[in-house]
Amino acid sequence: MNNSDIRYAPLPRRIKAGLLDTLIFLSLLIVVPAIIIDIFPDQSRYATILMLFTLFLLEPLLIRYLGSTLGQYALGVEVISTNKEKRCPLLLSVLRYIAKVTLGSFSLIFMLFSKKHQAIHDHIANTLVILSRKKIVRDPDFAAVGVYEQEDCKxxxxxxxxxxxxxxxxxxxxxxxxxxxxxxxxxxxxxxxxxxxxxxxxxxxxxxxxxxxxxxxxxxxxxxxxxxxxxxxxxxxxxxxxxxx
Structure with missing residues (x-):
């Protein structure tokens, strides 16, 4: 894939995807413990710890095996490795998620400084966040919502x-x-x-x-x-x- 074929996901779209992921995460945080306590009333403490650990790994697993979180998928965004052909390895996906949660808005705002619109957690994991290539194939007009590399020849x-x-x-x-x-x-x-x-x-x-x-x-x-x-x-x-x- 050439750089000219890539449409990077702009900051507003990534923020929307992040907000959607947050709503999904909070919903799971409320619903799943209630289900676990109902099924395993005697082991609720350990089951809850296991649930929290699973939720912590949810985003890294989705990034590794599906290429996007649920919020990103809904908004037509995918995460790829900087070699543009592979998905982010699981270990780097975990490090990426830790950096994302730890640095918060400071990580995301770094997109304004990066030529390829990468947040700090993208640089750590060597990832690019682009518009879904499959969605662009299905709907070529969708490419218009993306952005190119930041360049200023003057x-x-x-x-x-x-x-x-x-x-x-x-x-x-x-x-x-x-x-x-x-x-x-x-x-x-x-x-x-x-x-x-x-x-x-x-x-x-x-x-x-x-x-x-x-x-x-x-x-x-x-x-x-x-x-x-x-x-x-x-x-x-x-x-x-x-x-x-």
């Missing part, structure tokens, strides 16, 4: 890791400043008894979460585009002229 960017660590630095810095301002606002509101009412507390928490998420997303986008100090992109023409001088 600029030279710092490495993906450099831009990612610059993102973390600026995110932490802006987050500290924003948290300080929010704490000041909190003190003012508490002194005015505005946060004494439950409805104001809920609205305040929602606004705070939106602010933190916006900071996370904006700094990640700016860093990935080479627009933050410490990892700025450079124009190819400027570099060529400097090299001649």
């Amino acid at each position: 600029h030279i960017y710092p490495s993906a890791m450099r831009r990612f660590f610059v993102f973390i630095f600026w995110y932490a810095l802006v987050l500290i400043i924003a948290s300080s301002l929010i704490n000041i606002v909190t003190i003012v509101l508490v002194s005015n008894n505005m946060l004494a009412k439950e409805q104001y507390v809920i609205i305040y928490e929602i606004i705070t979460r939106i602010i933190f998420f916006t900071i996370f997303l904006v700094t990640a986008i700016l860093a990935s585009k080479g627009s933050l100090y410490g990892a700025r992109k450079k124009e190819v023409e400027t570099i060529s002229v400097s090299a001649k001088i």
Whole structure:
């Protein structure tokens, strides 16, 4: 398979697949223990431990043998090895899942920095997340929802890791400043008894979460585009002229 034949799964589609997988996992977490306790009332503790262990291995097993999780399959996404012909081995699938759960959104946002739209857990397991090739064969128009490799011939960017660590630095810095301002606002509101009412507390928490998420997303986008100090992109023409001088 050539790179031109690949349509990588974009970030929004992967997020949707992840949310669907989370709903499925939570459903199993509620339903399966109830069934186990009903069938094995005397061995419920050990059966529950076995169930949790099985659920932990569910995603790695699906990735290894089916090439996608249930959520990914529903949205037409598959996981392949970087050699583009094989599925991810089981051990790497387990490591991939551990990294995915441990790093969370920081792993997924790395897609913005990666040329092949790989999250950190994809790099660890040497995997690519692409649109289902079978679904594209059945419906060629489905390929339009995918994306190509990230290329910009007019600029030279710092490495993906450099831009990612610059993102973390600026995110932490802006987050500290924003948290300080929010704490000041909190003190003012508490002194005015505005946060004494439950409805104001809920609205305040929602606004705070939106602010933190916006900071996370904006700094990640700016860093990935080479627009933050410490990892700025450079124009190819400027570099060529400097090299001649």
